[in-house]
Amino acid sequence: MWFRLLDDFTSRAPIEQVTVRLDQQDGAGWTPLDDVRATITTTGTVAFPGLDRRRPGAGLPPRRFRIRIESEYYRPLYRQLAAGVEFQTMPVDVDDLAAPPPVLRQDLVLVPSVTYPYPAHVYTVRGEVRTQAGALVEDVVVSNRVQVGAAIRTELTLTDDRGAFALALRFVGAGKTAQVTAIDRRTQRTGTANIAVPGDLRRSQLVTII
Secondary structure (H helix, E strand, C coil), rough: EEEEECCCCEEEECCCCEEEEEEEEECCCCCCCCCCCCCCCCCHHHHHHCEEEEEECCCCCCEEEEEECCCEEEHHHHHHCCCCCEEECCCEEEECCCCCCCCCEEEEEECCCCCCCCCCCCCEEEEEEEEECCCCCCCCCCEEEEEECCEEEEEEEEECCCCEEEEECCCCCCCCCCEEEEEEECCCEEEEEEEEECHHHHHEEEEECC
C-alpha cells in the first residue's frame, strides 16, 4: 500500500515536509507505531517498506493500519470525517522474494491551513466558524465555488483546532462577491457568508453553522 500526498491548492506534492504517523488497530482502539518510519519521496509518494512482510507470513491474518498526517501548512482533508485513513495489509513471508509488491494507491488530499503561504496576489478570506451557541468548530469544510466558463472551480480548506480558516479566492475578481460555505460533515450543520472582494478581506469573517 502506498499513498500520494497532494496539495489541493497547487495540485502537486506538498511545499513543505509533512510528518506521517502510523497506527495499528488493537481491538477497538489504535496503537501508535512510532518505530515504523515512512519513506516519502520528493514527489509526495508515501510508503512503508516491509510493512506487509512477516516470518512466517503464510496463514497469518491481515492487519489493519491507519495513516495520519501532521503539518504546519496543511490540514488533511480526511479530518472532515475521520482521524486518519485506514487500510489493510495481507501478510507476505519475508523470505518470499517472488512476492509482488503492493500496487494499491490512494491520494491523500492536503488543504491549506491558516498558516499556508498563499501567493501575495491571491485574494484570501480569513475567519472562523462557530455554532449558534458561539462554540468554535474544528475540521469544518470551508469552500468557495465559482463557474469559470464551462467549468466549476472550487477552493477548499478546513478549520483548525480553534475554528479558524484561511481560504483562497483565486477565481473571484475585484468588485465581486464571494459566497463562502461552511459544512460540518459530521453533523451536517451548514452556514454561508457573502464576502465583498476585496473590502471584506481586510477583517476576519464569521460563518455561523446551523
